[in-house]
Amino acid sequence: MKNKxxxxxxxxxxxxxxxxxxxxxxxxxxxxxxxGGGTATNVFVTDSTIGSNPLQxxxxxxxYTGHKCANCPAAADELVAIEIAHPGNIVPVAVHAGFxxxxxxxxxxxxxxxxxxxxxxxxxxSAAGNPNGLINRIGVPTTTQIKLYTAWSTEVTxxxxxxxxxxxxxxxxxxxxxxxxDANVTVKSLxxxxxxxxxxxxxxxxxxxxxxxxxxxxxxxxxxxKFDHVLRGAIxxxxxxxxxxxxxxxxxxxxxxxxxYQINASFKPSKCHIVAYVYDADVASPTHYExxxxxxxxxx
Numbered sequence: 001m002k003n004k005x006x007x008x009x010x011x012x013x014x015x016x017x018x019x020x021x022x023x024x025x026x027x028x029x030x031x032x033x034x035x036g037g038g039t040a041t042n043v044f045v046t047d048s049t050i051g052s053n054p055l056q057x058x059x060x061x062x063x064y065t066g067h068k069c070a071n072c073p074a075a076a077d078e079l080v081a082i083e084i085a086h087p088g089n090i091v092p093v094a095v096h097a098g099f100x101x102x103x104x105x106x107x108x109x110x111x112x113x114x115x116x117x118x119x120x121x122x123x124x125x126s127a128a129g130n131p132n133g134l135i136n137r138i139g140v141p142t143t144t145q146i147k148l149y150t151a152w153s154t155e156v157t158x159x160x161x162x163x164x165x166x167x168x169x170x171x172x173x174x175x176x177x178x179x180x181x182d183a184n185v186t187v188k189s190l191x192x193x194x195x196x197x198x199x200x201x202x203x204x205x206x207x208x209x210x211x212x213x214x215x216x217x218x219x220x221x222x223x224x225x226k227f228d229h230v231l232r233g234a235i236x237x238x239x240x241x242x243x244x245x246x247x248x249x250x251x252x253x254x255x256x257x258x259x260x261y262q263i264n265a266s267f268k269p270s271k272c273h274i275v276a277y278v279y280d281a282d283v284a285s286p287t288h289y290e291x292x293x294x295x296x297x298x299x300x
Contacts, residue, residue, distance in 0.1 A: 098126020
């Protein structure tokens, strides 16, 4: 009996330890999902209007940032506050580009993309000094499109009061086994719109843990900063595909299909979003590049 008591205590301690391990997060989780190829384990089909008002004007906020920009976390926090103030009506995209986005031994994680560099080169955000952003790209081609983050909320409130010119519906099919993404996007004109319009699809990702400089912290270097809305790439192309080329009469509808977009195996698709927006693509227009409607849908 004396020998059994220590054994019983050992089993109780071991059982408690195993139970507690159920709540310990794996610090090195595998890529989600694994890129095994072959038959898909799941196929998801959904649309972007479930639980939202498809006729509400929404706003695209592009936050131009970088992991070496010590002032940029304050802009990211402002973006969160704006999202909370206008739930479901804000579509955020964090564009890492320019000097502050470059990597080194202290900041080895690269968030730059070809499409992000294209946008930054066109609109001049990093050259103007981060942090700053674009709000529906209002103000292009003058430099008035570049907005300090302290001005974002006012700009957003004004734009949300506008009557939308277009409606966007996103449907997608995502195969977890092959990491292939197909998307069907319907664009409906809600007014008699004249001009040329294009549709862009982007992929963003939330909840990425990496290094960030933050001048509000002591020390300012943060090794486990959480990055959200990170631009990961263009699903169609940097400047998109034409949806209406000779005007868009009211109730006109265009359907665009995009197939076999390959999601990088290092991304976590469950943290990714499809962002779709329609913009003024008429180079002679005084509102060239202006985003007229935007939608977002989370991959599941």
